[in-house]
Amino acid sequence: MANSGHHAHFLVGPTASGKSAVAHYIAEREGRLIVSADSMNLYRGMNIGTAKPSANDREDVDYIGIDLVEPIEKFSVSNYLDAVKPAFASNREIIVSGGTGLYVKCLTEGFDDVPPENIELRAELESLKMDALGSRAKEEASEFYDRLTPDDRQNPRRLIRILEKSSGGWSASTTGRKGLHPSSSWNSVQKPTLVGLHMEREVLHKRIAQRVERMYASGLLDEAEGLIKLELSSTALQAIGYAEAFAVLKNEMGVDEAKERTIIRTRQLAKRQLTWFRNQLNVEWIDISEFSTLEDLAKAVLKAWKKNGATPIVFD
Numbered sequence: 001m002a003n004s005g006h007h008a009h010f011l012v013g014p015t016a017s018g019k020s021a022v023a024h025y026i027a028e029r030e031g032r033l034i035v036s037a038d039s040m041n042l043y044r045g046m047n048i049g050t051a052k053p054s055a056n057d058r059e060d061v062d063y064i065g066i067d068l069v070e071p072i073e074k075f076s077v078s079n080y081l082d083a084v085k086p087a088f089a090s091n092r093e094i095i096v097s098g099g100t101g102l103y104v105k106c107l108t109e110g111f112d113d114v115p116p117e118n119i120e121l122r123a124e125l126e127s128l129k130m131d132a133l134g135s136r137a138k139e140e141a142s143e144f145y146d147r148l149t150p151d152d153r154q155n156p157r158r159l160i161r162i163l164e165k166s167s168g169g170w171s172a173s174t175t176g177r178k179g180l181h182p183s184s185s186w187n188s189v190q191k192p193t194l195v196g197l198h199m200e201r202e203v204l205h206k207r208i209a210q211r212v213e214r215m216y217a218s219g220l221l222d223e224a225e226g227l228i229k230l231e232l233s234s235t236a237l238q239a240i241g242y243a244e245a246f247a248v249l250k251n252e253m254g255v256d257e258a259k260e261r262t263i264i265r266t267r268q269l270a271k272r273q274l275t276w277f278r279n280q281l282n283v284e285w286i287d288i289s290e291f292s293t294l295e296d297l298a299k300a301v302l303k304a305w306k307k308n309g310a311t312p313i314v315f316d
Contacts, residue, residue, distance in 0.1 A: 006088035007310035008035065011097045011301060012104055012277055013197035014270035015051075016207040018288060018297075022197065023097035024053065025298045027061045030093065035084050036065035037098025037107070040239055042080065043071040045227060048220045049241035051211065062092075071227060071236035077106060081315065088313050101276035108192055108281075110314040123272045125160045127265060128238055133159045136234055141165070191282040192311040195304045197297075198285040208266045212241070212259050220245050221255075240265045284308065 013019045027034050036042075040050040044067045053063055064087040069075045080103055087094060096107060125133065137145045137159040144162035145153070152158040199207075224245035227236075237243065244262045247253035253261070277283050284304055291297040 006094075006313045008088070008094040008096045008107075008313055009305045009310055010037075010104060010108070010194040011095060011197070012037075012101070012194055012281070012283060013099060014204065014273040015099050015266060016204060016211050016270065017099075017197040017199060018207075019097050019099070019197050020051065020053065021294060022298050022301055023095045024057055024061055025294055026302065027095055033062045033064065033087060033090065033092040033094050035087050035094055035096045036063060037096050037100050037103040038065070039080075039100040039103065039235075041066045041098075042068040042075060042083075043236055043239075044069065046071055046223070046236065046239065046242065048215050048218050048223050049239065049245070051215075065098075071232050072230050074233050074235070077102060078111070081106060081111060085315060088315075099273045101273060101280055104194070105280055107313055108194070108311055121164065122160065123269075124235065124238070125163055126156075127240075127268070130154070130156060132234075132238060133163075137163055140234075193308040194281055194283050194311060195301055195308065196277060196283040196285050197288055197301075199288050203289065204270060205263075205267060208270065209263050212262050212266065215241055215262075216255070216259060221248060225249055240269060 011019045011023050023034055026032060038050070040046065041052050042065060043050070046052070052066060053061075057063075058066075065080070065084050068080070068083050084107075096104065098104065125136075128136065133156055134153060137153075141162045144165060145159075148158060148162070220241060224242055227242065228246050228249055237246075241262050244253060244258035244265075248255055248258045286297070286300050286304060288297055291300060
């Protein structure tokens with residue numbers, strides 16, 4: 001691994017934790033650049049369901065890592081790193097904000113030493129419905145799928161395993177770099193201390209429910225109607241919020257059921273994100289319930305950043 005000589009301050013946390021608002025508040029007042037570490041913000045045209053920064057927000061603050069690719073295209077971790085790398089040579093103070101732990105880990109600890117188990121791929125596959133999982137296995141792991149018995153083809157665990165085996169854990173289809181052989185140095189790296197936002201589970205669940213209501217009130221179904229006509233990538237097709245909106249448009253699900261399903265899947269995502277951050281990264285957590293205003297919370301984040309120092313960025 002090679003330290004690029006560049007640094008950034010990180011703000012992480014589960015979806016709906018308010019990290020984007022805090023990062024934006026600080027960046028706007030201090031002239032900082034925000035690098036998004038959110039794997040769904042990179043799709044153009046998928047704005048409402050991903051809680052992407054608004055057009056007004058993007059006029060006030062410079063964002064990198066947003067609208068990088070069309071939703072019909074596949075996009076790898078390697079593509080993401082290549083896209084955001086120039087930002088770190090800009091001599092701007094940078095905030096990296098997002099909930100995609102894999103992106104954060106690769107920026108702080110390097111890409112070539114990524115561990116062999118693709119936690120995000122497993123989480124993505126486990127979120128798929130049976131028919132979508134079967135279709136993906138048949139398409140992406142046909143050499144293994146053809147050998148399965150009819151019973152195995154109805155077994156989601158078997159389908160997930162062959163998809164993981166087909167991807168090689170971290171093959172070109174997952175990362176964009178073929179033939180990586182992870183080294184043991186990943187676990188021996190001195191992990192930097194990042195800053196994250198935390199809240200009680202009940203508060204987070206309430207915020208998630210409120211966000212889903214806002215998504216529908218803001219026109220999620222209209223946005224989904226424009227997307228459903230496209231040949232979306234498997235990742236975009238199953239994106240939380242959009243998969244349910246597509247089901248509504250196809251008359252496969254009512255709006256209330258779609259909202260509830262979106263809330264449940266978002267809660268599951270938040271739980272996976274927290275598990276990742278706690279197991280894979282070194283995070284100093286700030287409980288947002290201790291602060292009554294965005295300004296006070298931002299001050300606490302700045303104080304933690306100052307104490308811990310900026311995090312070196314690693315590009316292999």
